[in-house]
Amino acid sequence: MTFDLQSMRSQPQEYWISRFGQPEHTSWLDENMSWKETAYIGDWSFLWQHRFRGPEVIRLMSDFSVNNYSRFAVGQSKHVVHTNEAGKVIHEGILTKFAEDDFVLHGRGGFWMAYQLERGDYDVSVEREDWFIYQVSGPNAIKVLAKLDPSEGYLDSKYMWVSPITIAGHTIWALRQGMSGEIGFELQGPRKIAEEVYAAVVDAGAEFGIRKMGSRVAYINHLEACVPTITTDYLPAIFEPGQEEYLQSFLASMPGNSQPAHIAGSFQAESISDYYRSPVELGWGKVISSTHDFLGREALLAEKADPRRVIRTLVWNADDVIDVYGSLFRSGDNYTYMEMPRDPWGYMWADRVEVDGRLVGVTTSRGYSYYFRQMLSLCPIDVQYAEPGTEVTIVWGNAGDPEKRIRATVAPAPYKADHRHLDLRAAL
Template identity: 65%
Template sequence: MRQEPEGYAWSRFGQPEYTNWLDESMSWKETCYIGDWSFLWQHRFTGPDALKLISDFTVNNFEVFDLYQSKHAVHTNKDGKVIHEGVLTRFGDEDFMVHGRGGFWLAYNLEKGNYDASVTNEDWFMYQVSGPNALALLQKLSGSQDLADARYMRAVTITVAGHEIFALRQGMAGEIGFELQGPSSIGAEIYQAVLEAGRDFGIRKMGGRIAMINHLEASFPTIATDYIPAIFDEDMSGYREYFLSSMPPFAKPAYINGSYDGKDISEYYRSPIELGWAKVVTTKRNDYLGAEALAAEKQSPKRVLRTLEWNGDDVLEVQRSLFEPGEHFAYMEMPRDQRGYMWADRVEVDGELVGVATSRGYSYYFRKMLSLATINVDHADVGTEVEVLWGAPGQRQKAIRAVVCPAPYKEDRSRGQLG
C-alpha cells in the first residue's frame, strides 16, 4: 500500500510556521490563535427536497435542526464506513450549507437521484479563532454580546470591519472557539481585522506544522490521516471518478506508510463508531445509506478510539539511532510527519495485533509523544499497556511501549455557557 509522495502543498494551512511551532502550539491553551480553513469546499443545497437528500446519505438525526444550527455530518457507504464528514449548517427552511468533502458526495447523489433540489458551489473564508482569549477578542472586535450567548454548534451574526459575517460556536481545539464565515471577497479584510485586534490578546497564526497537533490533542480524526475514504470499492467507481477529478493535489487520497501492512485498501476504512463519533449516529431511522450496518455496530462495537501515550525513553532511542552507526530507525519527524502520509502503525499486545495507531505527534504542552488509535474494545481500558511497532516492514523496527489514554487527551473546555 505504500507510496512516495509527489510533493506536499502547504497551502492548506498557509505557512509551515509563523513564529515557531513550539510557540504556536501553546496558543490554544494560553492565549488564542487564528487558523485558516478556507481551503475547505462549500456546497449550498436548496429546495423542497434538500433535507431529504442530506438525510438519505448522512448518519445524523434531523428531528431537531434549527435555523443557524450546525451538525457534524458524517456520510457512510453501505457497510457503514466513512466516505466523508464535515460541518452542515441550516440557513433557511430549505437552505443548507455543507463545508467539506461531503458536498461532493451529496451533489453526486443529487445528479443520480430524483430530488427537487439544487446545488451551488460557494467560496467562503473560514477562520477559526480559539483559545482562552477568543471570546474577549471577538467581543471587543465586533462589539457584540451575542457571542457570549451563542450555544455550541450554533451560528450568530456579528459585524467585523463593517461587514456582517457568521460566527459559529465550536471548539476544534477543545477550547472556547468560533469559526468566522463569510464570502471570500471580504476574507482578507476580516483576517487582518482579527489579527490587529488580537495583538492585545496574544493571538498567534496557526502554521501547518502544528495544525494537526490541535486535532490530535482534542481527538478529531481526519481524512487521509486517520482513515482512507471508503470510495475504492467497485460499486463506488462512478463517484470515485467524479470526486478525484475535482480535487486539487493536496486533497488527493493519502499516501500510506508505517508498520501496519494492510493487504486491501478497505483495511484503512473506518466507521464513525471506530472514530469516536458514535453519538452522531442515529438509530431512530434506518433509511440512510449504511444504517443497518451502523445499528449493529453501535450495539456491539469491536473497536473504539483512544489516545496512546508513547514511552519517552523508547522514542528517544528511535531518535538516538540517527547518531549511531548502522541502520537507523525510521525518522520520527517533530512535531509530526509533514508529507501528507497516513502513517498507520501496528498496536500490539504480546505480539498480537489489537489496533492501529495514527496521527502520531509531539505535544509540546504535555511534553508527550501521542497518537490516536482504533483499538479492540477488550484492550481499550484506560491504563492498558500496549506496544506500537515503529518502522515499515523490511526496515529496522522498534516496539515502543505505550499506555491507553482517553480520547480526547486534552480536557475539553469548548462547551458550556460563556456568559
Template identity: 60%
Template sequence: MDHTVSGMRTAPEGYAWSRFGQPEYTDWLDESLSWKNTCYIGDWSFLWQHRITGPDALTMLGDITVNSFANFQIGQSKHAIHTNKDGKVIHEGILTRFGDEEFMLHGRGGFWVDHYLKQTDYDAKVERDDWFILQVSGPGAVQVLERVSGQSHLRDTRFMWVNTVNIAGYEVWALRQGMAGEIGFELQGPMAAKQEVYDAIVEAGQEFGIRKLGARTTMINHLEACFPTIATDYIPAIFDEDMAGYRKVFTASMPAFAQPAYIAGSYDGAEISEYYRSPVELGWARNINFDHDFLGRAALEAEKAAPRRVMRTLVWNGDDVVDVFASLFAQGEHYPFMDMPRDQRGFMWADKVTVGGTVVGVATSRGYSYYYRQMLSLCPIDVAHSEPGTEVTVHWGAPGGPQKEIRATVAPAPYKPDRRRADLHQA
C-alpha cells in the same frame, strides 16, 4: 499491501504548507500553547463548500447521513457523517441550516451529496460556493472577537449554532465550534473579505496574545482534542468497485495535494478497506441516530450495539521515542525519521499496535504535544484492550524495514479536557 494507492509512496511536496499557510509564524512550540493559554487564528479556507437547496434537500440529506435531522433548526450546525453500505465513512463535515430549504456543507462531503443527488429524482440542487473559514479558538477567543467587532452578543451563542458578527465592515457568520477542544468560533464569509477580516482580528488580538497558527502545529490540536481527519486517520471508503463512478468524479475534482490515499507506517493492510473506519471506531457513535433510514444503517446498528473497536489516545514511552532519534546518530540502519511535531507530508501514517504479538489497533496522527511534553497518537483499538492504563506496543517503521517497538499506554480520547461548551459569560 502496496502502499501506493494513488501511484505515489508519498504525498506531493508542500502538502501541509499549501493548505494551512506558512509552516510557522512565531514558532511551532509557541503556537502549540496558544489554544491553552491565549488563542489563535487559523485558516481553513481550503475546505470546499457546497450550498444545498430545494424542497427535498433535507430528505435527500437524510438518505446518506447518519445524523438525525428530526429537530434540525435554522441556525444550527451538525457534524454530518456519510457512510457506505458497510457503515464505513465516505466523507464528513459541518452542515449548517441557513433556511427552510438552504444548507451549507463544508468539507469533501459535498461531492458525495451531489453525486447521490444525480442518481435520484429529488427536487434539490447542489452548488459549489467560495467562502473563507477562519478559526479563532482558545481562552481569549471571545474577548478578541468582542474587541474587533465592538459587539458582545456572541456570548449568547449556543454550541454548534451560528450567529452573526460585524468585522472590518463585513457581516460574518460565526459558528461556535472549537476544533482545539477549547472555546472557539469558526468565522465564515465571502472569500473576497477574508484578508481584511483576518488582519482586523490579528490586530485586535495583540493585547490578548493571539497567535497565527502555522502548518507545523495546526493538526496537533486535532490530536489533543481527538478530531480524526480524512486521509490522516482514515481512508475514505471510496475504493470499492461499486464506488468507481463516484471515485472518478471525486478525484477529478481534487487538486494534486488532496488526493485521498497515501499510506505509510508499519501496519501492512492486505486491502485498502483495512484503512476504512466506521463512525464508531472514530469516536462518533453519538452522532449515529436510527430514527431514519440511511446508507449503512444495518451495519452501524449492529456495530453500535456491540463495537469491536473504540477510539483512544496512546501515550508513547519517551525513552523509546528518543531511541528512534538516536538511531540517526549511529552507523548502519536507522529507524524512519519521526518528524516534529508530526509528519507534514499529509498522508495516513498507520502503525500497528500489538499486545502479546497480536494486532489490537492502529495508531494514527502521531504527534508531539509540547504542552504535555509527550508523544501521542490516536488509535482505534479493540474493546478488550481499551481500558485507560492498558500497556500496548506501537511498531514504528515500515514493513520489511527496521522497526522500533515503542511502549505505549492507553488513555482517554480526547486527551485534553474538552472545554468547548464552557459558559461564555464566565470566559
C-alpha cells in the same frame, strides 16, 4: 478508476505540505501553546462549500448520512457523516441550516451529496460557494471577538450554532465550535473580504497574545482534542467496486490532486478497506440515528450496540521515542525518522498496536505535544484493551526499515481537557 495500495505508498506531492497554509509563523512550539494559554487564528479556507436549496434537502441528507434531522433548527449546525453500505466513513463535514430550504455543507461531503443528487430524484439544487473559514480559539478568543464586535449578541451562542458578527465593517457568520477543545468560533464569509477580516482579527488579538496557526502544528490541535481527520486517521471508503464513477468525478473536481491519499507505517494491510473506519471507531457513534433508513444503517446499528473497537489516545514511552532519534547518532541502520512535531506530508501513517504480539489496534496521527511534553497518537483499539492505563506496544517503522517496539499507555480521547462548552460571558 481505481488505486492500488502500492501507488498510495509512493512519495506524496508538494500540495500536501501547504494544506493548512504556511508551515509556521512564530514557531510550532509557541503556536502549540496558543490554544491553552492565549488564542490562535487558523485558516481552514481550503475546505469546500456546497449550498443545497429546496424542499427536499433533508430527505437527501437523511438518505446518505447517519444523522437524525428531526430536530434541526434554522441557525443550527450538525456534524454530518456519510457512510457506505458497510458502515465505513466516505466523508464528513459541517452542515448549517440558514433557512428552511437553504443549507451549506462544508467539506468533502458536499461532493458526495452532489453526486447522489445527480443520480437521484430530489427537489434540490446545488452550487459551489467560495468562503473563508478562520478558526479563532483559545481561552482569550472571546475577548478578541468582543473587542472586534462589542454588540455581544454572539455571546449567547449555543455550541454548534451560528450567529452574525461584525468584523472590519462586514457582517459575517460565527459558528461556535472548538476543534482545539477550547472555546472557539469559526468565522465564515465570502472570500473577497477574507484578508480584511483576517487582518482585523490579528490586530485586535495582539493585546491578548493571539498567534497565527501554521500547518506544522495544526494536526497537533486535532490530536490533543481527538478530531479524527480524513486521509490522516482513515481513508475515505471510495475505492470499492461501483464507486469508480464517483472517484473519477471527485478527483476531477480537485485541481492538481492526482491521488487522494498516501499510506505509511508498520501496518501493511492487504486490502485497502483495512484503512477504512466506521463512525463508531472514530468516536462519532452518538450521531448515528436509528430513526431513519440510510446507507450503512444495518451495519452501524449492530456495531453501535456491540462495538469491537473504540478510539483512545496512546501515550508513547519517552525513552523508547528518544532511542528512535538516538539511532541517527549510531552507526548502522537507523529507525524510521519521526518528523517533529509530526510528518508534514499528509500521509495516513498507520502503525500496528499489539499486546503479546497480537494485533489489537492501528494507531495514527502520531505527533509531539509541546504542551504535554509527550508523543501521542490516536487509536481505534479493541474494547478489551481500551481501559486507560492499559499497556500496549506500538510497532514503529516503515516497510523495509528496522522496526522499533515502543511501549505505550492507553489514555482517554480527547487527551486534553474539553473546554468547548464553557460559559462565554464568564470567559470575558
